[in-house]
Amino acid sequence: MSTVADNTLRTADGVPLKTSLRRATARRRIRTFLLVVPILAFLMITFVFPVIDMLFRSVDNQIVSSVLPRTTLAIQSWDPGSEELPPEFVYEALVLDIQESFKDKTLGRAGRRLNYEKSGVMSLFRKSGRRAKRITETPFKDQVIAIDQRWADLATWQLIYQESSSVTESYFLSAVDLRVDYKGEISWKAEERRIYLFLFYRTLWMSALITIFCLLLGYPIAFLLATLPPRHSNLLLILVLLPFWTSLLVRTTAWIALLQSEGVLNDLMVFLGIISEDGRLQMIHNKIGTFVAMTHILLPFMILPLYSVMKTIPSSYMRAARSLGASPFTGFVKVYMPNTVPGIGAGCILVFILSIGYYITPALVGGRTGTFISNIIALHISETLNWGLAAALGVILLALVLLLYFLYDRIVGVANMKLG
Amino acid sequence: MPPPLHATHSERAWYYTFRTLCVLIFIFLVGPIFVIIPLSFNELPYFTFTPEMLAFDPAGYSTKWYQEFFTEDSWQRAVQNSFLIAVFATLISTFLGTLAALGLSRPEMPFRKTIMALLISPMIVPLIISAAGMYFFYARIGLASTHVGVILAHAALGIPFVIITVTATLVGFDHSLTRAAASLGSSPTRTFFVVIVPLILPGVISGALLAFITSFDEVVVVLFVGSVEQRTIPWKMFSGIREEIRPTILAVATLLVVVSIILLTMVELLRRRSERLRGIRS
Numbered sequence: 001m002s003t004v005a006d007n008t009l010r011t012a013d014g015v016p017l018k019t020s021l022r023r024a025t026a027r028r029r030i031r032t033f034l035l036v037v038p039i040l041a042f043l044m045i046t047f048v049f050p051v052i053d054m055l056f057r058s059v060d061n062q063i064v065s066s067v068l069p070r071t072t073l074a075i076q077s078w079d080p081g082s083e084e085l086p087p088e089f090v091y092e093a094l095v096l097d098i099q100e101s102f103k104d105k106t107l108g109r110a111g112r113r114l115n116y117e118k119s120g121v122m123s124l125f126r127k128s129g130r131r132a133k134r135i136t137e138t139p140f141k142d143q144v145i146a147i148d149q150r151w152a153d154l155a156t157w158q159l160i161y162q163e164s165s166s167v168t169e170s171y172f173l174s175a176v177d178l179r180v181d182y183k184g185e186i187s188w189k190a191e192e193r194r195i196y197l198f199l200f201y202r203t204l205w206m207s208a209l210i211t212i213f214c215l216l217l218g219y220p221i222a223f224l225l226a227t228l229p230p231r232h233s234n235l236l237l238i239l240v241l242l243p244f245w246t247s248l249l250v251r252t253t254a255w256i257a258l259l260q261s262e263g264v265l266n267d268l269m270v271f272l273g274i275i276s277e278d279g280r281l282q283m284i285h286n287k288i289g290t291f292v293a294m295t296h297i298l299l300p301f302m303i304l305p306l307y308s309v310m311k312t313i314p315s316s317y318m319r320a321a322r323s324l325g326a327s328p329f330t331g332f333v334k335v336y337m338p339n340t341v342p343g344i345g346a347g348c349i350l351v352f353i354l355s356i357g358y359y360i361t362p363a364l365v366g367g368r369t370g371t372f373i374s375n376i377i378a379l380h381i382s383e384t385l386n387w388g389l390a391a392a393l394g395v396i397l398l399a400l401v402l403l404l405y406f407l408y409d410r411i412v413g414v415a416n417m418k419l420g
Numbered sequence: 421m422p423p424p425l426h427a428t429h430s431e432r433a434w435y436y437t438f439r440t441l442c443v444l445i446f447i448f449l450v451g452p453i454f455v456i457i458p459l460s461f462n463e464l465p466y467f468t469f470t471p472e473m474l475a476f477d478p479a480g481y482s483t484k485w486y487q488e489f490f491t492e493d494s495w496q497r498a499v500q501n502s503f504l505i506a507v508f509a510t511l512i513s514t515f516l517g518t519l520a521a522l523g524l525s526r527p528e529m530p531f532r533k534t535i536m537a538l539l540i541s542p543m544i545v546p547l548i549i550s551a552a553g554m555y556f557f558y559a560r561i562g563l564a565s566t567h568v569g570v571i572l573a574h575a576a577l578g579i580p581f582v583i584i585t586v587t588a589t590l591v592g593f594d595h596s597l598t599r600a601a602a603s604l605g606s607s608p609t610r611t612f613f614v615v616i617v618p619l620i621l622p623g624v625i626s627g628a629l630l631a632f633i634t635s636f637d638e639v640v641v642v643l644f645v646g647s648v649e650q651r652t653i654p655w656k657m658f659s660g661i662r663e664e665i666r667p668t669i670l671a672v673a674t675l676l677v678v679v680s681i682i683l684l685t686m687v688e689l690l691r692r693r694s695e696r697l698r699g700i701r702s
Contacts, residue, residue: 028528035523036535039516039579047542047576050557051549057556217445224442238688239450245680245687246453247637249657250673254452256661257459257467257670264455264468299449328431357546359640364661374548381552381644394549405544409537 055398058175058391061168064160067110068097072164080161081183085152091140095132102129116386117170117179118159124150171392196376196393203372206290207355211302213295214351215344218302222343225303226310237307244300252364255293259283259365285367293365298354302347305412309343346412353404357397373397453677460485460670467665485671495656495672502652505567505642506635509574514628516575517582518620524583525590536583543580547640550577555644565647573641578631585630589623589694622694626687633683 009017065072070093078086101107111125131147145152158181163170173180177194180186188194221240225233243251258264261280269275283289313336321331359374366375373393380390427435463482464470472480489495517539523529524536542550554573555564563569597619601611639654646655653672660669 025528029530032523032526032529036520036529039520039539040535042512042516043539043542043576043579046554046572047550048538050553051545052553054549054553054556217448220438220442221445221449224438234688236446238684239446241684241688242680243449243453245633245684247633247654247673247676247680249637249639249654249661250456250676250680251452253657253661253669253673254456256665257456258452260467262466262468264459267468296448296452328434353544357548359546359548360658364658374546377548377552381555387556390552394546394552397546398549401544401546405537405541409533413533 051398055391055395057387058171058389058395059167059169060388061113061163061170062166063113064110064163065166067101067106068094068160068164070094071097071160075157075161075164078157078161080154080158083154085141085154086157088139088141090157091144091151092138095135095140095144098125098128098132099135102132112385114159114163116174116389117163118155120150121156121159124148124156168388171388172395174389175392175396196373199371199373199376200396203356203374206287206370206372207352210291210294210298210355211348211352213291214299214302215348217295218299218306218347219340219344222303222306222310225307226313227315240300240303240307243296244304248297248360251297252293252361255289255296255365256284259289259292284365285370287366287370289365289367290362290370290372293361294355294358297361298351301350301354305346305350306340306343309340309346313339342412346408349404349408349411353401353408357401456670457674457677460667460674462667462670465667467667467670485667488666488668489671489675492668494651495653495668498651498653498656501567501650502636502654505570505574505650505652506632508571509578509635510628510632512571512575513578513582513631514624517579517627517631518586518624521583521586521590522616524587525593536587539583540580542577551641551644554641558645564645565649567650570642570646570650573645574635574638575631577638577641578634581630581634582624582627585627586620586623589620589626593619619697622690622697626690626694629683629687633680636679 011017011020071090074090074093075086078090098107101110107125107129108122111122114125115122128144128147128151132144135143150156162181170180173186174189175196177189177197178186179189225236225240228236256263260266261282261284263284265283266275266280270277270280275281283292317335317339318331321335322328326334356372357374358372359378362371363375363378366372374397377390377393377397380386380393458473459467459469461481461483462470462473462485463480470480520535520539524532529535550573554569558564558569558573563572597615598611601615602608606614636652637654639652639658642650642652642655643658646652653676657669657672660666
C-alpha cells in the first residue's frame with residue numbers, strides 16, 4: 001500500500017482504494033446479475049410478453065379498418081350526427097372494400113367484429129358480400145341499399161364510423177356492462193345483457209367465502225401441527241401435503257364421486273334415512289360444488305403459511321399469560337392470536353388470489369351458477385371468439401390479482417413464500 | 421397424547437372437542453382422495469359403492485378399468501406425452517431456476533425483490549390469462565400445437581416452484597464455506613461442484629419434483645397451447661369428466677395418487693437430509 005501527499009489510501013497500482021473497491025463491487029453485482037439473465041430472458045419470451053401482448057387485444061381495433069380500408073377512410077368526412085346518409089363516394093368505397101374482402105374471405109371477420117356491438121351486422125355483411133359482386137357502376141348508393149334496407153339505416157353507418165379507429169374502448173366498456181354510441185356517450189347495456197359485473201361480483205364474494213372457510217378449517221389444523229411434538233406433527237403434516245401434491249383433477253373427480261346425486265354422500269344419507277330416495281340433494285353443478293371442492297383444493301395454501309408462523313411463536317408466551325392470571329381462552333385471544341396475524345394475512349391473500357383466477361374446478365363442478373370470471377374468459381377465447389372482450393375481462397382480473405399480489409409482497413414478502 | 425393431569429374438567433372437554441374437530445378436518449382433507457381408490461375397482465360403471473361392493477362380494481370388484489387404461493391406445497399416448505413434456509419442462513425450469521436462486525441468495529444482487537416478484541408471477545397470474553396469452557403468441561411464432569410449445573409453457577409455470585424451494589434451501593447457506601474453499605486454493609468452478617452442489621442438491625431435487633408435478637398435473641395451458649397430438653393425462657381426464665364419465669378416470673386418478681405419494685415421500689426424505697446436512701435439528 002502506498003500513501004502519497006493527499007493521504008488517500010491507494011492500491012498497489014496507484015488507484016485510490018475507494019475507487020478500486022467500488023469497481024470491484026460493481027463487477028460483482030454484474031456477475032451476480034448474469035446468473036438471472038437467462039431466466040429473465042426465458043420468462044420474458046415464454047410468459048411475460050405473451051400475456052402483455054394478449055392484453056393489448058383489449059384495445060386493439062384494427063379489424064374493421066383493415067378489412068374496409070377505403071370505407072373507414074372515406075367515412076371520416078361524414079358527420080355521424082347529421083340526419084343524412086353518407087355521400088355517394090362512401091358507398092363506392094364500401095362496394096370496392098366488400099368485393100375485395102369477400103374474395104379474400106376476410107369480410108366475415110369485420111362482420112363478426114361489428115356484430116359484437118350490434119347483432120345482425122354479421123348477416124348483413126354476408127348477404128352484401130354475395131350480392132355486391134354485381135355492382136360495377138354508379139349509382140352505388142341506390143344499388144347497395146337495394147341489397148339490404150339496413151344500408152339506409154343511419155345506425156349501421158354510425159357503427160362503422162365508431163369502429164373505424166384502430167383503438168377502441170368498447171371492449172372494456174362491454175366488460176363492465178356499459179356501451180358507447182357514435183357520439184361517445186356511455187350508457188348501461190340493456191338489463192338482460194348485463195352479465196359481467198355480476199360475474200365479477202360472484203367471483204369475488206364466492207372467493208371471499210372460500211377464503212373464510214379455508215381459514216376456519218386451516219387455523220385449528222395449523223395450531224395442532226404447531227403445538228404437537230415434531231415427531232407427531234411431521235407425520236400429520238404429510239396429510240396436509242398429500243392433497244397439495246395430488247392432481248387437481250384427481251381431487252375434483254373425487255368430489256364429483258362424493259357429491260353427485262347418485263354419489264357416495266347421497267347414498268350414505270339415503271341409507272342412514274336422513275333423506276328419502278327422491279329427496280337426494282343437488283350438491284354439484286352449482287355453488288355448493290364450487291365451495292366444497294375449492295375449499296378442499298386451496299386449504300393447504302392456508303395451512304402452510306399459518307403453520308410456518310405459528311411454529312415461531314414460543315410456547316412460553318401462553319404459559320406466561322396463564323401465570324399472569326389469564327384464562328386459557330383470554331390467553332389465546334389476547335396473546336396467541338395477535339401473533340398469528342401475519343400468517344392469517346399471508347394465507348388469506350394467497351388463497352383469495354388463487355381462488356379468483358380459478359378455472360378448472362368451477363368449470364367441472366360449478367354448473368351454471370357456480371362458475372367464475374375465468375370461465376367466461378375461456379368461453380370467449382375458444383367458443384365465441386370474441387378475443388377483445390376476453391382480453392378486456394382478463395385485464396380487469398389481472399389488475400385485481402396484481403393489486404393483491406403487491407399487497408402480499410408488502411405484508412409477507414414474496415421472498416418468504418414457503419411450500420411445505 | 422392425553423391432556424395434562426392438572427387440566428380442569430372444562431379444559432379436558434375442550435381438549436377432546438378440539439381433537440375431534442381436527443380429526444374431522446383431516447378426514448375432509450384426505451378422505452376424498454382415498455375414497456376414489458376402492459371406487460376404481462367397481463365392477464359396474466358407477467361412481468359410487470354398489471351393494472355388492474359393500475358386502476365385500478368379489479363379484480362386485482373388478483380391475484377392468486385398469487385394463488382399459490393400460491390397453492387403450494389413447495391413454496397410453498397420453499401417458500407418454502405427460503412424461504415427455506413434464507421431464508423436459510422440469511429440466512429447463514430446474515436449470516434456469518437453480519442458477520437464478522444462486523444469484524438471488526447473494527446480498528449483492530441488484531433489484532432483488534423485483535426480480536423475485538417477477539419470477540414468482542407465473543404462479544400468481546390466473547392460469548386462464550397465461551394460457552390465452554401463450555395460445556395467441558405461440559400460434560404466431562409457430563409453436564402452437566407442438567410439444568416444444570407445451571414444454572416451454574410448462575417450464576415457465578414450473579419456475580416459481582424451483583425458485584421458492586431452492587432459495588429456501590440457500591437461506592441457511594453458510595457463505596464462509598465458499599470463502600474457505602477459495603482460501604484452500606479451489607477454483608470457483610470446483611468450489612461450485614464440490615462444496616455448493618452437494619449442499620443444495622436436496623433443495624434442487626425437491627424443486628425439480630414440484631416443477632415435475634406442476635407440469636404433470638397441468639391442464640389449462642395444454643388445452644389452449646396443445647392439440648390432440650399433445651394430449652396429456654390431465655387433458656384426457658378433463659375431457660372425460662366433461663363428456664362421458666367412466667370409472668377409467670377413477671383408475672387413472674388412483675394411479676396418480678400413488679405417483680403423488682411416491683413424490684411426496686421422496687421430497688420429505690430429501691428435506692430431512694437437507695436439514696441434517698445444514699445442521700438444522702427439528
